Amino acid sequence: MNLQACLSVIALLIPLSTQAQTPVAHGGDVTVTMPGLVSEQATEDESAEIEIMFRRFETLSRVVERLPDGIRTVTLTTDPEVEAALVSHVAGMVGRVTTGEDPKIPIQSPTLDILFLRGSGIDSVVEPVAGGVAVTQTSADPEVVQALHRHADEVTDLVERGMVAVHERIGTHNH
Ligand code: HEM
Secondary structure (H helix, E strand, O other): OOHHHHHHHHHHHOHHHHOOOOOOOOOOOOOOOOHHHOOOOOOHHHHHHHHHHHHOHHHEEEEEEEEOOEEEEEEEEOOHHHHHHHHHHHHHHHHHHHHOOOOOOOOOOOOHHHHHHOHHHOEEEEEEEOOEEEEEEEOOOHHHHHHHHHHHHHHHHHHHHOHHHHHHHHHHHHO
């Protein structure tokens, strides 16, 4: 990425620190205040759910089990609004992976590319649990298994550090 493109990505991320408004998903009146989460291919609800999770990432916790053929994760939150966003996000995004409908959200991880390309070969089970969601995903394709492992680690990084993890990934991968 050249310097100009890099600066425009950073500009997309700036509103996180300059705006305090919290989006409301699932209620009709959705306001997404982080432009880096907006895409023509994603609904406002989808972007708002991700924004809520970023803004309140400190309420989230997570355990990841690496299986030889995939992952099993349990992600929890202490905040009921975050829980609703999390459950909806996971169900919706896993559904998108299965059908190959990439939302092309500007800040999304490149690890997702192969998952969207080969998603029809992933077996996914999403189970709401008290306070969050459990996900099991398996595949017979070793490259997909590698991507599932990597993506699970990336989600853990988001849960632990929020948008700082995104800033760091974009900086690290493009300079
Ligand atoms: C704080 C921010 C976020 C949190 C807490 C979060 C959480 C999760 C969780 C728990 C899963 C289920 C898979 C797993 O447990 O490893 C998941 C899947 C997914 N997330 Fe997020 N996510 C976040 C941000 C994003 C962003 C910015 C995108 C951009 C598009 C995104 C796209 C996806 C996709 C496509 C999947 C499905 C992956 C698959 O089926 O293999 N997530 N997310």
